[in-house]
Amino acid sequence: MSEKQEYLRKLSAVDEVLILPEIAELLEMHPRGLVVDAVRIIINELRETILSLEDLSQLEDLKLEAKDLIPLVKKLVQKVTTFSQRRVINATGVVVHTNLGRSILPEEAVEAMAMAARSYTNLEYDLSQGQRGSRQTHVASLLTTLTGSEAALVVNNNAAAVLLVLTALAQDREVIVSRGELVEIGGGFRIPEIMRQSGVRLVEVGTTNKTRIEDYQRAITSETALLLKVHTSNFKIVGFAQEVSLQELVCLAREFGLPVMYDLGSGVLTQLDVRGFEQDPKVRDCVKAGADIVTFSGDKLLGGPQAGMILGRKDLVERVKEHPLARAVRINKISLAALEAVLRLYFDPARAVQEIPTLAMICRSYEELKAEAEALKEILTHEVSPKITFSVEDEVSRIGGGALPLLELKTAALALFSKDLSAQEMEGRLRLSHPPVIARIKEDRILIDFRTLLPSDRDDLVKVIKEISSGD
Numbered sequence: 001m002s003e004k005q006e007y008l009r010k011l012s013a014v015d016e017v018l019i020l021p022e023i024a025e026l027l028e029m030h031p032r033g034l035v036v037d038a039v040r041i042i043i044n045e046l047r048e049t050i051l052s053l054e055d056l057s058q059l060e061d062l063k064l065e066a067k068d069l070i071p072l073v074k075k076l077v078q079k080v081t082t083f084s085q086r087r088v089i090n091a092t093g094v095v096v097h098t099n100l101g102r103s104i105l106p107e108e109a110v111e112a113m114a115m116a117a118r119s120y121t122n123l124e125y126d127l128s129q130g131q132r133g134s135r136q137t138h139v140a141s142l143l144t145t146l147t148g149s150e151a152a153l154v155v156n157n158n159a160a161a162v163l164l165v166l167t168a169l170a171q172d173r174e175v176i177v178s179r180g181e182l183v184e185i186g187g188g189f190r191i192p193e194i195m196r197q198s199g200v201r202l203v204e205v206g207t208t209n210k211t212r213i214e215d216y217q218r219a220i221t222s223e224t225a226l227l228l229k230v231h232t233s234n235f236k237i238v239g240f241a242q243e244v245s246l247q248e249l250v251c252l253a254r255e256f257g258l259p260v261m262y263d264l265g266s267g268v269l270t271q272l273d274v275r276g277f278e279q280d281p282k283v284r285d286c287v288k289a290g291a292d293i294v295t296f297s298g299d300k301l302l303g304g305p306q307a308g309m310i311l312g313r314k315d316l317v318e319r320v321k322e323h324p325l326a327r328a329v330r331i332n333k334i335s336l337a338a339l340e341a342v343l344r345l346y347f348d349p350a351r352a353v354q355e356i357p358t359l360a361m362i363c364r365s366y367e368e369l370k371a372e373a374e375a376l377k378e379i380l381t382h383e384v385s386p387k388i389t390f391s392v393e394d395e396v397s398r399i400g401g402g403a404l405p406l407l408e409l410k411t412a413a414l415a416l417f418s419k420d421l422s423a424q425e426m427e428g429r430l431r432l433s434h435p436p437v438i439a440r441i442k443e444d445r446i447l448i449d450f451r452t453l454l455p456s457d458r459d460d461l462v463k464v465i466k467e468i469s470s471g472d
């Protein structure tokens with residue numbers, strides 16, 4: 001312990017660090033309080049390290065003089081003074097890329113968000129009556145009109161929608177689900193765990209690959225609150241497989257006077273002219289087939305902001321709305337403004353496909369993407385050092401976000417190959433560029449998939465590729 005105390009005494013004091021010329025420079029650029037806090041945090045961290053070391057011989061390796069602290073302080077100050085969430089170039093070809101923020105929004109939605117952010121709004125104020133209103137009125141009739149449902153409620157995201165519905169309609173009772181639909185969506189969202197959180201008792205029926213209507217029927221008891229169907233989203237069971245259709249489930253549920261809930265995940269509002277896309281159920285068809293509650297995300301195939309839609313029978317939606325948890329998962333006014341703008345676009349499906357970036361990207365044709373890839377290849381071949389060579393390759397892009405996992409969208413990718421740089425090195429350099437470029441690696445090459453590039457990305461892409469090829 002005495003040895004540790006000796007080292008603690010060696011540790012510089014805040015004032016000793018602050019008088020160093022390098023720190024004085026920082027003080028000229030940044031508020032004094034921020035720099036002082038940074039110095040304090042670094043010194044405290046070193047103190048903690050000294051105290052926690054078990055192997056005393058490691059103490060000698062610690063650099064504790066005032067000048068040794070300079071790079072640590074600089075790094076911390078830089079970290080807190082630069083934006084953490086930044087624009088990146090999505091060159092992965094994955095349209096609804098959850099790690100890159102899922103859907104980007106149409107201009108109408110961006111303007112609506114700016115309006116809601118800059119000004120007071122009639123968020124919960126009924127202008128015609130001059131009294132308190134509900135934030136749900138701004139989108140409820142849009143959703144019911146677009147989907148044919150009786151009632152609608154919008155919350156913070158789809159995970160919250162599922163949690164809220166199960167809690168409000170089935171707490172302390174039984175919910176029947178097929179074993180083939182007990183999915184994990186990613187980021188820790190697992191259907192069985194959400195059910196446990198909601199306080200419902202999960203009753204699993206069938207097997208992983210086959211579930212029949214009789215399996216549900218046998219499981220119904222006086223304790224059953226609802227039958228749940230879950231879109232398997234990010235995987236598909238192929239081969240010797242069988243699932244119960246929504247129609248069959250509805251028929252059975254009606255016999256017993258039970259509601260059916262369908263967690264659709266993505267929620268497609270309009271058909272796209274893309275082969276294979278028709279396999280995903282449309283929200284309107286699910287409502288028509290008799291689902292009593294349908295839930296889906298705002299930022300997956302809908303192409304809007306993060307939000308969770310709850311559609312369905314009026315009496316059920318009303319019960320959900322009145323549950324105390326609804327307040328805890330309510331949507332914010334900025335997302336609500338964006339959602340309203342996106343939903344309005346759907347009244348003209350042709351316009352929706354053009355203006356909602358998620359839909360437009362999914363619909364981009366191979367020919368169009370190939371022409372763009374060839375054009376950029378031409379520019380880069382002339383402008384970039386021969387250290388990197390370029391070719392255009394036929395590839396596949398994916399929708400992502402757990403939607404249509406098997407659907408392959410034919411695309412054109414620009415491949416970057418270098419004899420001097422490994423694909424891993426190039427990937428790292430692209431990722432650490434300004435703006436960062438997120439690309440795929442295939443064997444010894446980098447692939448830039450044109451499907452998810454925005455027109456404004458092209459110039460930056462050229463700049464970044466030039467830079468990564470000029471360093472050593």
Ligand SMILES: *Cc1c(COP(=O)(O)O)cnc(C)c1O
Pocket residue numbers: 157158159160162185189230231232233234263264265266296297298299307308401402
């Ligand atoms: C994505 C998904 C969710 C979660 O939705 P979030 O918008 O991410 O909260 C829930 N259920 C299914 C079936 C999904 O695909």
